[in-house]
Amino acid sequence: xxxxxxxxxxxxxxxxxxxxxxxxxxxxxxxxxxxxxxxxxxxxxxxxxxxxxxxxxxxxxxxxxxxxxxxxxxxxxxxxxxxxxxxxxxxxxxxxxxxxxxxxxxxxxxxxxxxxxxxxxxxxxxxxxxxxxxxxxxxxxxxxxxxxxxxxxxxxxxxxxxxxxxxxxxxxxxxxxxxxxxxxxxxxxxxxxxxxxxxxxxxxxxxxxxxxxxxxxxxxxxxxxxxxxxxxxxxxxxxxxxxxxxxxxxxxxxxxxxxxxxxxxxxxxxxxxxxxxxxxxxxxxxxxxxxxxxxxxxxxxxxxxxxxxxxxxxxxxxxxxxxxxx
Amino acid sequence: xxxxxxxxxxxxxxxxxxxxxxxxxxxxxxxxxxxxxxxxxxxxxxxxxxxxxxxxxxxxxxxxxxxxxxxxxxxxxxxxxxxxxxxxxxxxxxxxxxxxxxxxxxxxxxxxxxxxxxxxxxxxxxxxxxxxxxxxxxxxxxxxxxxxxxxxxxxxxxxxxxxxxxxxxxxxxxxxxxxxxxxxxxxxxxxxxxxxxxxxxxxxxxxxxxxxxxxxxxxxxxxxxxxxxxxxxxxxxxxxxxxxxxxxxxxxxxxxxxxxxxxxxxxxxxxxxxxxxxxxxxxxxxxxxxxxxxxxxxxxxxxxxxxxxxxxxxxxxxxxxxxxxx
Numbered sequence: 001x002x003x004x005x006x007x008x009x010x011x012x013x014x015x016x017x018x019x020x021x022x023x024x025x026x027x028x029x030x031x032x033x034x035x036x037x038x039x040x041x042x043x044x045x046x047x048x049x050x051x052x053x054x055x056x057x058x059x060x061x062x063x064x065x066x067x068x069x070x071x072x073x074x075x076x077x078x079x080x081x082x083x084x085x086x087x088x089x090x091x092x093x094x095x096x097x098x099x100x101x102x103x104x105x106x107x108x109x110x111x112x113x114x115x116x117x118x119x120x121x122x123x124x125x126x127x128x129x130x131x132x133x134x135x136x137x138x139x140x141x142x143x144x145x146x147x148x149x150x151x152x153x154x155x156x157x158x159x160x161x162x163x164x165x166x167x168x169x170x171x172x173x174x175x176x177x178x179x180x181x182x183x184x185x186x187x188x189x190x191x192x193x194x195x196x197x198x199x200x201x202x203x204x205x206x207x208x209x210x211x212x213x214x215x216x217x218x219x220x221x222x223x224x225x226x227x228x229x230x231x232x233x234x235x236x237x238x239x240x241x242x243x244x245x246x247x248x249x250x251x252x253x254x255x256x257x258x259x260x261x262x263x264x265x266x267x268x269x270x271x272x273x274x275x276x277x278x279x280x281x282x283x284x285x286x287x288x289x290x291x292x293x294x295x296x297x298x299x300x301x302x303x304x305x306x307x308x309x310x311x312x313x314x315x316x317x318x319x320x321x322x323x324x325x326x
Numbered sequence: 327x328x329x330x331x332x333x334x335x336x337x338x339x340x341x342x343x344x345x346x347x348x349x350x351x352x353x354x355x356x357x358x359x360x361x362x363x364x365x366x367x368x369x370x371x372x373x374x375x376x377x378x379x380x381x382x383x384x385x386x387x388x389x390x391x392x393x394x395x396x397x398x399x400x401x402x403x404x405x406x407x408x409x410x411x412x413x414x415x416x417x418x419x420x421x422x423x424x425x426x427x428x429x430x431x432x433x434x435x436x437x438x439x440x441x442x443x444x445x446x447x448x449x450x451x452x453x454x455x456x457x458x459x460x461x462x463x464x465x466x467x468x469x470x471x472x473x474x475x476x477x478x479x480x481x482x483x484x485x486x487x488x489x490x491x492x493x494x495x496x497x498x499x500x501x502x503x504x505x506x507x508x509x510x511x512x513x514x515x516x517x518x519x520x521x522x523x524x525x526x527x528x529x530x531x532x533x534x535x536x537x538x539x540x541x542x543x544x545x546x547x548x549x550x551x552x553x554x555x556x557x558x559x560x561x562x563x564x565x566x567x568x569x570x571x572x573x574x575x576x577x578x579x580x581x582x583x584x585x586x587x588x589x590x591x592x593x594x595x596x597x598x599x600x601x602x603x604x605x606x607x608x609x610x611x612x613x614x615x616x617x618x619x620x621x622x623x624x625x626x627x628x629x630x631x632x633x634x635x636x637x638x639x640x641x642x643x644x645x646x647x648x649x650x651x652x
Binding site: 008012013023024025028029030032042047104105108109110111112201203 | 334335336338339349350351352353354355356357358366368373430431432433434435436437438527529530
């Protein structure tokens, strides 16, 4: 949530001269996206977002992200569409960083999703999964799925108990359980992997678009559903809202019915995605420099979610409607 | 240069419902303005800037700032124009902060002003001074003129030498000199007091507007000229560019000729404005929290400028064209 790299108007004007989007009318650094520097551009052709990819993004992954956004846009998904320069390239270099210009998506995110928002999100997620099904130009394994968690645990483990007593043991046990029980044969494809409310725009309660595809990867589709259940269906007091869960799952299934195997795996997948965000937040929390202005997300929010999933006795607890495929 | 206060889309929508600028289409926190939180709004009626006034702004000063922008806009100055809500009020409250919505000004600032930019800036500054001449609704003394410098010196003095050897003595001597020689009877009025290049927008080298009136106050008009000479006419290597100075002063005088008394005082005023920014930057520099992401401006840039002004032998060194009024 910041602008990490400084761009002068002069170098931006020179850069824009290689595009066909007219002269620059205004540009502002914007507080959007956690990993990269983002600028809102207004040119004679309209509004655009310029993203400079910072250190945490691997340049080798950029063709996947750019190619995926182009692919999804041609399949009717409302997402930022990379703009190509006159040489036909969507990836450029500015201020020493890889960068791309994308179309500006109208809409605002919601802080407290309603049941209707959750239903719309479920539908958009299923559409995303279907639209990504024939994206084969690039492949990007999910570095933050089950195989990626133990290295994070090893990084954070020793100091985990400084954040919450007993946290190290709890994570260790959970990790061993998930490594042993992680589902292997579920339908896979392109997932967003970070579809939190701040990455989803609405206009008047109508979902207008999805942004920030920089965690997108190839993984289990139902794992993406579990990430959204965690991100959208818990209340500020920590309680799971079954009505929202039901709406999200029904919205999803209206466009892409879940298989019986996916439904059966839901509690495990939810535990996994809760652990994934608990671990990455824990590492960020333990590594925040003293005096930093940006406070990382609270890892304990995801500890509470994980504890809920460990108490789930049947998938009905998530509000799943029993109309799944056999 | 930050967003200090978090605003949820929900509370913003509720706030906008008291205005006649249509429904919210998009909003982004933007990295503009050092003291306040700024957001770019896109509504059905167009683009706007929402400013939340943070701790360093005295709420008692807000009617001056808002009233001044309204006054200047009616006098043809291109500056943000406060937007009133349906109750006719331009000042509101959002997220616990005083706030205002203003029109969006098209244009981009320049990092390296050209001679033409300096000429245009000089003309705009004179127009601002003339347009402000009949703004009497509110009065705001300049807290950062000569009487305000000694308290800053007392704050920073003891640690000044940690930034540059001998700095404490140099500032002390300069301060005593300026307190004894500060001009008292020059033409006064409303000044911008912070018209750095990042507060001036251009479109294709045409000056399109002035922003950030949150240091504006009543003070000597020629002091504002000296602030601009310091901010616009030095090169990155520290050298004063007389061609730029000549252009700025000629641009100013074409709209408002300087009096002989103002011209004679220019070296003293330039020393004063150099000391003012040296002192405020020094205080900020010495008080930056360890690990902070935002690095304050370099105070030594203004030490170099101050040293130049101390060597000035005649006002001709600034490039002043000798066509002044008697």
